Amino acid sequence: MIELFDVTKRFGDETAVDGITLRIEKGELCVLVGTSGCGKSTTLRMVNRLIEHDGGEIHLDGQPVRSFDEVTLRRRIGYVIQSTGLFPHWTVARNIGLVPRLLKWPRARVRERVEELMRLLGLPVAEFADKYPRQLSGGQAQRVGVARALAADPDILLMDEPFGALDPITRETLQHELRELQARLHKTIVFVTHDMDEALSLADRLVVMHQGRIVQQGGPIELLHDPANAFVESLLGGMDRGLKEAALIKVGERMLPLGPRLLASERIAYGASLSQALSVMLWHQVDRLTVVDEEDIPIGELSLRRLLGARAS
Amino acid sequence: MKSTALDARRITPLARARRWLTPLAWLALLLLSAGMGQLEWLFRLIEPDVRAVVYRRSGFFALLGQHILVVGVASLLAVVLGVGAAIAVTRPAGRDFLPLVSQLASIGQTFPPVAVLALAVPVLGFGTLPIIVALLLYGLLPIVRNTLAGIGSIPAEVHEAARGMGMTAGQVLRQVELPLAAPVILAGIRTSVTINIATAALGATVGASNLGDPIITGIVNGNTAYIVQGAVLIGLLALAVDSGFERLLRRG
Structure with a gap:
């Protein structure tokens, strides 16, 4: 659990973060979203003390972050950044094993953990363990980045626009993998992005920031239905809001059981979205x-009326 | 491209030895040449009229040893001081001194070593000490400049990740910054050492006996054979050391 109480950060005359109070529950994936310069990255980096806050307090599981030694603190928190920051002179395996080695795990245990994570992230050990970062594609490199952050099994994961530099297809794949990973691991994740679609698809809770303050927070559907002001509404895509909401709802939630009628000619997967x-x-x-x-076996049907009914319910 | 990583692991001892062939060849030639007391007949062709055509005031091996010692000590000090200073001014605490240090190193390079010798002798006396000081000052710049460049070229995100993962400042320096900057630092040391092998010959003018001796004596007495003997050995030493560095650099 991460708690921020009235946290403030100034750079010279500029106030980057202005009195933020926020509580991120254990196991929650909380997305900080906003335009560039809104203070979302600064907020994230204050949690692992890469930036020290000027005012207020930040607590991890009830203890102020300042009470920890900063090196110890960071080894307890996974950290993923946009440009991966993999060490170019180290192999994939060595990069992933960094934090366990810093924590002086025995060698065999480090190797075991590295291989476990490579399998978890879909990086075949034989193929990738000895590769260097420059030999990886953007998506593979970021998988290594995520594996490195998870290496010492931290409870908390900080992700600073981790998929921002990837092409749209790779980005969607990794978003999907992150959702699956989170469903299994239940980490407390703080995820920073400026991409509202990414935020909506990943977040348990969205925190919209603007000019160093929190403008609104809530679940994706909640925000779509009830944006606090014109700024949030425009961030959410204005007229596209309907489609964005439909993208969050699965076909399975709206379908009806198969009726006596003939099967419709076109098919849609149970797990696809309404959009x-x-x-x-x-x-x-x-x-x-x-x-x-x-398995492509018909299990129900979806009519346009049912689909639209999603709004009415 | 894909096969390079694998190739590097499959190197046989023989192939490894072959990579060092060039530096070793230069070294062998250097050691052979140090035995050139035997080549009196050859130098007789250059200077048919003078009484002695092979420099005999001290043995070439002794002069070579002295030369290597002077350059070695001066370079070692320059590396310790240069790399140390560059590391110090790239730490958060020392950052204010960065412009000062890079300027000082530049000034060291602009002083001609002869002038440094002239200034150093009254203070330090004749002998090996003034030439070591001169070489140290002269060799500092490439090392400082390259260390600063090497550390400075490390991508910001690598730094950010290293700190964010919970590495201490010392771990970042030893495991990330120095290994990544090593090729550039080594290139600076190579320049510095190679220049200083040639410059060390000046030491002969202030009584430091090294491979400069035959050259200076040759100039004073008009004996070209002496000059050739000193110059050839200095040249071969520089080539051997330089190709050794090249070998080291290409591995990285």
């Missing part, structure tokens, strides 16, 4: 889809 279903309907000019499971 994808809508897109399929628009494309094929139909108002009814057959919902299938992972």
Whole structure:
């Protein structure tokens, strides 16, 4: 659990973070979102004391971060940055094993942990362990970055625009993997991004920041339905809000069991989003889809009315 | 491209020895040449008229040893001081002194070593000490400049990650900064040492006996054979050391 009480940070005359109070529960994925310069990165970096806060208090599990030695503190907190910051002169395996080695784990245990993480992140050990960062694609490098952050099994993970430099397809893949990882590991994650779609798709809770202050916080649907002001509304995409919300709802939540009618000709996966279903309907000019499971077996149907009903409910 | 990592691991001892062939060849040639007392007939061709055509005031091996010792001590001091100073001014506490140190190193380079010798002799007396001081000052700049450049070229995100992962300042320096800057630092040391091998010959003018002796004596007495003997050995020493450094650098 991370708590910020009235935290302030000034750089010279400029106030980067202005009296923020925030509580991030254990196991929660909290996304700080806002335009550049809104103080979201600064807030993140104050948690592991890469930046020291000027006012207020930051607590980890009830203890002020200043009461920890900063090196000890950082070894307890996973940290992922946009440009990965992998050490170019170290192999993938050595990069991932950094924090366990700093913590003086026995060698065999470090190696075991490194291989475990490589498997977890979909990096075949035989293929990648001895590669150097320059031999990796952007997506592979960031997987290594995430593995390195998870190496010593920290409770808290700080991620500073980790997927910002990746192409859209790789980014979506990694977002998906992060969601799956989080479903298994239940870390307390603070994730910084300026990409609202990324924020909506990952967040348990969004914290919208503007000019060093928190403008609004809440769950993705909550924010979409009830933006606090015009700024939040524009961040959320204005007229595209309907589609953004539809992107958060799974077909499975809206489908009806198979009726007596003939199966509709077009199919949609159970786990697809309503926005994808809508897109399929628009494309094929139909108002009814057959919902299938992972094995492509029909399990239900989705009509346009049901799909739209999502708003009415 | 893909095979380079694998190749590096498959190097046989023979292949490893072959990589050092060039520096070793220069070294062998150098040691052979130090035995050039035997080549009296050759130098007789250059200077048919003078009485002695091979420098005999002291043995070439002794002069070579002296030369290496002077350059070695001066370079070692220059490395310790230069790398040390560059590291100190790239730490948060020393950052204010960065401009001062890089300027001082530049000034050291602009002083001609002869002038340093002239200034140093009255203070330090004749002998080996003034030439070591002169070489030290002269050799400092490439080392300081390259160490600063090497450390400065490390990407900011690598620094950020190193600190963010919980490395101490010492661990960042030893495990990240120095290994990454090593090729550039080594290149600076190479320049410094190679220049100083040639410059050390000046030591002969202030009574430090080294490979400069035959050259100075040759100039004074108009004996070209002496000059050639000193120059050839200095040249070979510089080539041997330089190719050794090149070998070291290409590994990194």
